[in-house]
Amino acid sequence: MSILHIKDLHLGFKTLTGHVDVLHGIDLDIAAGEKVALVGESGSGKSVTARIVLGLLQETRTARISGTVQFDGQDINAMSARDRAGLRGTEMSMIFQDPTSALNPMFTIGNQFTEVLRRRDPKLSKAASHARATTLLDEVAIPDPARVLGAYPFQLSGGMNQRVMIAMALANTPKLLLADEPGTALDVSVQAQTLTLIRDLVEQNGTSVLFISHNLGVVREFADRVYVIYRGNIVEDGPTDALFANPQHAYTRALMSAVPRITGAGLPEVPEVSDDFLAPRISHGGAL
Amino acid sequence: MIRTLRILAANPLSLLGLILVCLITLAAIFAPWIAPFPTHNGAVVDFLNNNRAPSARNWMGTDLVGRDIFSRILFAYQISLTLGVVVLAIAVPIGTMIGLLAGYIGGWLEMILMRIVDVFLSIPPLVLAIAMMGVLEPTLTNAMLAVTAMWWPWYARLVYSIARGEREEGYVLAAEVIGAGAGHIAFREILPNCLPAIITKMTLDMGFVIIIASSLSFLGLGVQPPTADLGSMVAEGARYLPDSWWLTVFPGLAILVAVFGFNLLGDGLRDVLGVDE
Amino acid sequence: MTLLSLNGLTKTFETPTGPVHAVSDVTLDVQAGECLAIVGESGSGKTTIANMILGILAATSGEITFDGQALSAKRSAEQRRRIQLVQQNPLSSLNPKRSIGASVRLGLDVYDIGEKSGRWGVVEDALDAVGLSGDMRTRAPASLSGGQRQRVSIARALACDPRFLVLDEPTSALDVLVQARVLRLLNDLRVVRGLTYIFITHDLAVVRNVADRVAVFQSGQLVELGETTQIFSAPQAAYTRQLIGAVPVVDAAELNLRNKLAEGV
Numbered sequence: 001m002s003i004l005h006i007k008d009l010h011l012g013f014k015t016l017t018g019h020v021d022v023l024h025g026i027d028l029d030i031a032a033g034e035k036v037a038l039v040g041e042s043g044s045g046k047s048v049t050a051r052i053v054l055g056l057l058q059e060t061r062t063a064r065i066s067g068t069v070q071f072d073g074q075d076i077n078a079m080s081a082r083d084r085a086g087l088r089g090t091e092m093s094m095i096f097q098d099p100t101s102a103l104n105p106m107f108t109i110g111n112q113f114t115e116v117l118r119r120r121d122p123k124l125s126k127a128a129s130h131a132r133a134t135t136l137l138d139e140v141a142i143p144d145p146a147r148v149l150g151a152y153p154f155q156l157s158g159g160m161n162q163r164v165m166i167a168m169a170l171a172n173t174p175k176l177l178l179a180d181e182p183g184t185a186l187d188v189s190v191q192a193q194t195l196t197l198i199r200d201l202v203e204q205n206g207t208s209v210l211f212i213s214h215n216l217g218v219v220r221e222f223a224d225r226v227y228v229i230y231r232g233n234i235v236e237d238g239p240t241d242a243l244f245a246n247p248q249h250a251y252t253r254a255l256m257s258a259v260p261r262i263t264g265a266g267l268p269e270v271p272e273v274s275d276d277f278l279a280p281r282i283s284h285g286g287a288l
Numbered sequence: 289m290i291r292t293l294r295i296l297a298a299n300p301l302s303l304l305g306l307i308l309v310c311l312i313t314l315a316a317i318f319a320p321w322i323a324p325f326p327t328h329n330g331a332v333v334d335f336l337n338n339n340r341a342p343s344a345r346n347w348m349g350t351d352l353v354g355r356d357i358f359s360r361i362l363f364a365y366q367i368s369l370t371l372g373v374v375v376l377a378i379a380v381p382i383g384t385m386i387g388l389l390a391g392y393i394g395g396w397l398e399m400i401l402m403r404i405v406d407v408f409l410s411i412p413p414l415v416l417a418i419a420m421m422g423v424l425e426p427t428l429t430n431a432m433l434a435v436t437a438m439w440w441p442w443y444a445r446l447v448y449s450i451a452r453g454e455r456e457e458g459y460v461l462a463a464e465v466i467g468a469g470a471g472h473i474a475f476r477e478i479l480p481n482c483l484p485a486i487i488t489k490m491t492l493d494m495g496f497v498i499i500i501a502s503s504l505s506f507l508g509l510g511v512q513p514p515t516a517d518l519g520s521m522v523a524e525g526a527r528y529l530p531d532s533w534w535l536t537v538f539p540g541l542a543i544l545v546a547v548f549g550f551n552l553l554g555d556g557l558r559d560v561l562g563v564d565e
Numbered sequence: 566m567t568l569l570s571l572n573g574l575t576k577t578f579e580t581p582t583g584p585v586h587a588v589s590d591v592t593l594d595v596q597a598g599e600c601l602a603i604v605g606e607s608g609s610g611k612t613t614i615a616n617m618i619l620g621i622l623a624a625t626s627g628e629i630t631f632d633g634q635a636l637s638a639k640r641s642a643e644q645r646r647r648i649q650l651v652q653q654n655p656l657s658s659l660n661p662k663r664s665i666g667a668s669v670r671l672g673l674d675v676y677d678i679g680e681k682s683g684r685w686g687v688v689e690d691a692l693d694a695v696g697l698s699g700d701m702r703t704r705a706p707a708s709l710s711g712g713q714r715q716r717v718s719i720a721r722a723l724a725c726d727p728r729f730l731v732l733d734e735p736t737s738a739l740d741v742l743v744q745a746r747v748l749r750l751l752n753d754l755r756v757v758r759g760l761t762y763i764f765i766t767h768d769l770a771v772v773r774n775v776a777d778r779v780a781v782f783q784s785g786q787l788v789e790l791g792e793t794t795q796i797f798s799a800p801q802a803a804y805t806r807q808l809i810g811a812v813p814v815v816d817a818a819e820l821n822l823r824n825k826l827a828e829g830v
Contacts, residue, residue, distance in 0.1 A: 016295075041740035042711070158607075187606035188767050192811035214740055217770075217813025244815060256815065258745040260770040262797060263818050267752055267774050268745040458658035459668070462718070465619050466672045466725060467645045480662035 002070070003176050003208040004030040004053065009067035011048055011057070011232075022048055023232045025067070029287045030176070030208045035199070037211040037223035037240075039255075045232040046212045050178050052076075053210065054094060055084030072175055089119045092176040093169040095198070098185040099161035103153040109133075109164055110149035113171065120172040136167040140197060159190040166198055173205055180212045195222050216259055220244050225286055228252050230277055238284020248284075250276035295560045302556025308549025316365040323359035331514040339532055349534035352524070357534060360516035361542045367517055368546065371432055372497040376490050378436045383443025384486060388474045390444070391451025392460075402448065408441040414503060421509040431510040435500055439493070446489060450482045484561035492554035495547035502543050518543050568597040568761050569618070569729060573627035576613050576785075587613040589785045590627070595729075600755060600762040602776035602793070604769065604808065610785035611765050615731045618763070619650055631729070646676050649722035653734035655714035659706040665692075665717045666702025672725035691720040696750060712743035719750065723758070732764045736771065748775055769812045773797050781805045800826055 011023035023045045030036045040046045051057040052069060055076050069076040071092065076084060088094075096102040104112060113133035118124050124132075130149065137145035140163040153161055162183060169177060179198065183191035199222060202209050213219050219226055220240055227237040228251065236249040247253050254271035261268075296302045320326050324346075334354030342349045348357040390401040408416075417434040424430040454460060455478070463473050498518075504510035505519030513520065518539045525535025576588040588610040595601050605611045616622040618629060623638035630636060636644060649672075652658040659668055669688045673679060679687055689699025695716040706714055715735060722730055735751065736744040752775060755762055764776055772779055772793065779796045781789040781804065789802040800806050810827030814820050 041742065188769075189606065189807060189811040192813075215813060216741070216815050220815055221813055245817075255741060258741045259815050260745075260748075260768075260774045261816065261819050262770050262773045262809070262812055262814060263822050264773045264794070264797060267749055270745045270749055271742070273742075457660075458652045458654055458656075459660040461621070462650065462652065462658050462668075462721065463671060464621060465645075465650045466721075467642055467675050468671060469675075472671075472675075477660050477663070481660070483662075 001032060001073075002029050003032050003034075003072055004028070004210065005068065005070040006049075006053075007068040007070075009049070009052065009069060010065070011045070011052065012064040014062040014064065019064075021232065026229070026232075026234055028227055028234065028237075030210060031287075032175075032208060033203075033206045035202065035209040035211060035222060035224045037213060037219040037226045038229055039213055039216060039219045039226060040229035041214055043231075044229045046214075046229050047180060049229075050094075050180055050210065050212050053176075054088060054092065054178060055079070055081075058084065089116060089174075090172050091174055092178065093172070093174045095165055095169045095177065095179040095182045097181045097183075099165045100153055100158055100185075102165060103161060105153055107152070108149065109151055109153065109156075113149065113168060116168050116171050132171070133167075136171055137164070139201065140164075140167045142167075158186050159193070162186060162190065162194050163197065166194070166201065170201055170205060170207065174207060177202060177207050177209045178212070179209060181214070182211075184213075184215070191218075198222075216244075216255060228255070233278070234281050235277070235279070236282045236284075237287070239286040242284045242286065246284075248282045250274060250279060292557075292560050296556050299556055299559070301552050302559075305549050305552025305554075305556055308545060309553050312365055312546050312549060313369065315362050316369045319359075319362040319366050323356070323362045325356040325359040328355040328359045329363040329516050339528075339535075341532075342534055348538040349532075351521070351535060352528075357521070357538050360521065361518070361539060364516040364518045364521065364539070364542065365546070367428070367511055367515065368498045368501060369494075371428070371435070371501045372494045374432050375435045375439055375497050376493060378432075379439035380443050380486065380490060383440035383445075384447045384479070384482070386440070387444040387447025387449075388451050388479060388482070391448040392455055392474045392478055393470060394455070398448075401444070405441045405444045405448075408438065409445070411438070413438040413500065417500070417504055418507065418509060421504065426509045426512060428511050428515075431501060431504055434504070435497060439497070442493075443486065443489070446485060447482050450485055451478050454478045454481050484557075488554055488558040488561060491550055491557055495550035495554070498543060498546050498550075566597045567594045568632060569595040569763075570630045571614070571618075571627070572630065574614065574617060574624055574629065575626045576610075576617060576622065577625045587785050588617070591782075591785075591787050592627075593780055593787060593790060595761060595763065596777075597728075597761055598755075598759060599777040600764055600775055602772040602779045603763055603765045603782060604767065604772055604779055605782035606767060606808075608784060609782040611782050612733065613785075614782075615650075615733055615763065615765055619648060619731055620645060642676055646672070646725050647727050648729045648731065649725050649727040650731045650733065651715070651718050651722050651735045653737055655711050655718060655738060658718050659714055661706055663705075664703050665706060665709070668706075669702070669717065669721045669724050672721065676725060678724075678726065687724065688720075691724045692717070694723065694754075695720045696746075710743075711739055712747060715739060715743075715747055716750065719747075719754070723754070727760070729761045730763075732762055734766055735764075737766065737768065744771075751775070769809055770814075781808070797822075797826070 006026055006028040009023055009026040012019055012021045026049060038046045038049060048057060052065060057063050058065060058077065059081055065077060110130060110133060114126060114129040117129045117132055133149055134145040137148055142148050142163055183194040195218065211223055223240050226240050226243050228235050230251045236243065236252045247256050257269040257271055259268060296306060315322060332355055337350050338354035339352055340346055340350045346356050350356055386401050390398040416438045420434040420437065421430060460473060460477060463477055501510055502519030505517045506523040510519060511517035521539035522536050528535055571591050571593050574588060574591045578585045578587055603611045613622065617624050620638045620640050628635055659665065666688050669691055670684055673684045673687060688702055692699050692701060697713060697716050736747050739747060754760060766772060776793045779791060779793050780787055781802060783804045789805045796805065800809060806827050809823060812823060814823055
């Protein structure tokens with residue numbers, strides 16, 4: 001069954017001068033245990049989609065949201081703000097682009113872990129949370145968990161903070177993990193390790209993932225299935241292998257041709273923006 | 289500019305601030321023409337009408353020697369606003385200059401300048417002003433001098449902290465690579481990015497300068513009689529409370545309205561110009 | 566012909582916890598007209614090298630020679646003019662409070678290039694040359710897209726009429742379609758104007774397609790230097806192989822090559 005079911009999602013913002021439409025009817029499904037990528041350029045609407053799923057944009061007064069967003073059978077748009085907040089950090093969690101700024105500099109890693117774990121189990125003792133955090137840090141291959149738990153984020157490297165954040169995001173074994181360009185702020189080799197780590201852990205826990213990225217290469221390595229988004233419309237979707245082997249939509253093809261290759265075909269093509277980019281969605285199937 | 293005003297006017301509190309500030313400024317400028325008793329700013333005595341409660345003739349009553357309080361408040365605004373403008377006109381450029389130098393150039397200059405600033409900031413403002421007025425003659429000029437002396441360090445610190453942050457921005461590096469001089473970088477590149485914060489603080493500070501100046505006058509260290517000043521009016525009337533309440537209440541309200549207006553406007557500007565403190 | 570050479574270039578920072586060797590004994594030549602990629606991760610010293618070439622930092626020891634003349638951090642205006650910079654982040658590299666024309670014009674005023682009255686004309690030509698239009702010169706950076714801002718940065722560097730550009734991750738912050746255009750623009754400008762580039766990046770796929778040669782840095786040391794084709798057919802250093810192994814790829818041919826190179830056959 002579907003963990004996340006998005007149907008005909010529209011989003012607009014009220015501005016001083018009028019109205020801006022950002023999403024024009026997004027359909028997207030994620031099955032239990034499935035890793036799905038939403039790939040697009042900046043301003044395509046991929047990050048706002050994640051914020052709607054997290055129930056954050058619903059609190060913005062200028063946002064106009066319509067359509068269905070079902071998480072594990074519950075309609076997120078129809079929930080109270082309080083119920084939505086209750087889901088975050090327990091049933092769904094998020095990994096951010098820059099781990100060092102996403103962690104609170106004023107508290108030790110250990111304290112932040114306790115905070116996270118108590119969202120699920122408010123009566124959890126300090127000692128029990130410490131023990132659980134140690135196990136979690138061990139799972140993300142952090143060598144000396146006791147030292148890291150007593151440390152502040154700025155005392156750790158970017159790669160280490162990234163692992164801590166992954167461990168925290170998965171601490172309450174959420175059903176859905178949202179990853180917004182994880183590791184792009186980090187070095188390439190650390191980024192590669194980060195992705196492998198996230199993949200291993202979510203496969204082990206059966207967690208579904210909505211992976212948001214602009215990097216086609218990263219998406220190909222991580223996701224089971226891909227949605228390509230352009231100016232608030234899904235233009236193409238399908239299983240990763242099928243879509244990368246045989247991109248059909250003009251926009252997806254343009255994106256692919258613009259990616260520089262290490263096989264060295266010379267400077268990438270510069271496709272002109274064309275009306276074909278707005279052509280109807282092409283689906284390779286593969287969804288539930 | 290027009291856009292700033294339009295966004296400002298969209299917030300009712302900011303609009304109220306803007307209106308109050310405009311009204312006070314106009315009242316001060318046109319005081320000699322608006323005031324029902326234009327001569328009452330000076331040494332006028334009218335014992336036939338002294339210490340009268342508010343009436344149709346004297347909207348805010350008269351003082352102990354029979355001068356119209358409403359008229360005197362209008363003239364007092366003149367002094368308060370002039371004081372505010374002059375103090376800021378001196379303190380802001382000095383503070384900005386020092387903050388920019390310390391923030392952009394850094395090194396030993398930063399050490400020396402900011403320690404001097406710290407010394408000034410560590411003395412309570414009113415105490416410093418009282419000390420200065422004790423040494424100097426209590427005149428309007430000296431009052432301005434005293435207030436200015438304690439005002440510039442705040443601007444130095446504000447501009448310094450912004451300049452420190454801007455120094456790390458890419459556009460500063462770009463200008464350095466091109467080989468632009470320190471003067472260009474400080475004044476043409478960094479200063480424009482400090483201006484929204486400076487303008488906001490100036491608006492808020494107009495209110496505070498008025499309070500401080502009134503406090504000095506209240507203590508007898510500022511503007512001297514017979515010239516009308518809000519602080520000294522409150523001080524004189526305070527002895528006759530609560531019977532002759534109009535002697536203190538109206539000048540006090542006048543201070544309140546001015547400070548309130550400038551603060552509302554300053555807060556509004558801070559939101560519009562996107563300044564964080 | 567060698568345009569720029571680094572000879573035993575070293576930079577050591579003194580910190581409270583002891584000296585940090587940001588750049589250790591780097592020796593390499595850059596040929597006139599070539600594009601040399603400098604590749605490395607954070608802490609590799611690539612930005613420190615760039616800053617020494619630009620004269621922002623003084624070297625602890627070693628020397629930089631440009632066009633046969635020794636180049637120190639204290640350099641003449643003429644020496645400074647010839648080496649310009651394009652930065653990574655187009656958001657912060659333009660002053661938000663100045664028009665883009667004013668930013669581009671800065672070099673003309675600093676180096677006193679051309680008649681004062683004709684400088685706005687030169688600014689407009691520079692904007693035209695990077696694919697923007699001259700009448701955009703009064704616009705604020707905030708009203709431009711990331712790609713347009715990066716073009717303004719390039720125009721600003723070109724207005725100084727340099728011979729050598731240090732490109733510090735010039736396309737890392739851009740979307741892939743925009744990146745493709747900016748890379749083309751940079752390549753065309755190099756050919757047309759006879760420029761020489763140092764292209765600092767962590768993106769090896771970009772390096773493969775824009776650079777003539779590649780210098781790989783790790784912890785301040787030059788670990789491998791070679792022709793691009795050679796690095797991408799037979800990388801020598803283990804670290805180079807590791808970097809290539811981490812490149813995200815999009816097609817099967819790339820995947821094969823990457824796996825082959827990463828294993829070090």
